[in-house]
Amino acid sequence: MIPYEIEQLIPQRAPIRMVDRLLEVSEGKACCGLLVNWRNRFLELDGSMSAEGVIEHIAQSASALFGYEARQAGREAPPLAYIGEVRNFRCLRRPHAGEWLQTTIRTGPTVGDVTLLTAEVKINDEVIALTELKIAMV
Amino acid sequence: MTRQEIETKVNSLLAEEFEKETSDITPEANLKEALSLDSLSLVDLVALIQQTYKITIPVADLHSIQTFNDLYDYIEQHLPSE
Numbered sequence: 001m002i003p004y005e006i007e008q009l010i011p012q013r014a015p016i017r018m019v020d021r022l023l024e025v026s027e028g029k030a031c032c033g034l035l036v037n038w039r040n041r042f043l044e045l046d047g048s049m050s051a052e053g054v055i056e057h058i059a060q061s062a063s064a065l066f067g068y069e070a071r072q073a074g075r076e077a078p079p080l081a082y083i084g085e086v087r088n089f090r091c092l093r094r095p096h097a098g099e100w101l102q103t104t105i106r107t108g109p110t111v112g113d114v115t116l117l118t119a120e121v122k123i124n125d126e127v128i129a130l131t132e133l134k135i136a137m138v
Numbered sequence: 139m140t141r142q143e144i145e146t147k148v149n150s151l152l153a154e155e156f157e158k159e160t161s162d163i164t165p166e167a168n169l170k171e172a173l174s175l176d177s178l179s180l181v182d183l184v185a186l187i188q189q190t191y192k193i194t195i196p197v198a199d200l201h202s203i204q205t206f207n208d209l210y211d212y213i214e215q216h217l218p219s220e
Contacts, residue, residue, distance in 0.1 A: 108188075109185050
């Protein structure tokens with residue numbers, strides 16, 4: 001059980017907040033969820049989320065993990081982090097309004113302020129996106 | 139794994155990852171300069187070594203790895219025993 005509300009963990013706020021809950025954290029791994037609602041800013045006319053929206057959701061999921069680690073270390077303000085690079089992004093299908101995204105983030109090596117992550121986004125058991133990204137902390 | 143095997147494999151991996159010619163890679167060349175590494179791409183180097191050799195390079199150790207020779211030495215010294 002994660003004892004924090006999502007807005008205690010990430011700096012983003014509605015309408016651009018793209019994570020509803022941090023569901024689980026274990027060593028070097030976090031799982032986040034988002035219910036795609038009709039007001040989502042990344043929805044296109046056909047009701048599907050843009051690939052940029054999926055990437056933003058992944059980046060905010062990573063941010064939730066860093067925010068959790070900061071809280072556990074006794075810091076209150078969620079850390080600011082920027083996407084340094086997105087690599088090998090594959091969007092197998094775009095999510096639609098009403099669907100629940102569940103994203104697993106795995107952390108790789110960190111050099112200085114830059115951390116390499118891998119992410120997998122699922123809807124139920126279907127993998128809909130995969131990527132690697134670099135997050136730079138400030 | 140011999141030293142020569144390490145050198146050959148590392149050179150090939152790095153040339154492919156950072157889109158360089160293997161001829162750009164000489165033992166005494168500076169890693170960051172030869173591979174055009176910046177703070178973002180340095181993490182790729184660390185990840186590549188970790189994935190290939192199961193060796194984690196802490197940041198403190200990274201400062202002492204300046205040349206390709208330093209990197210070969212580091213890998214040779216930290217290879218997990220089979």
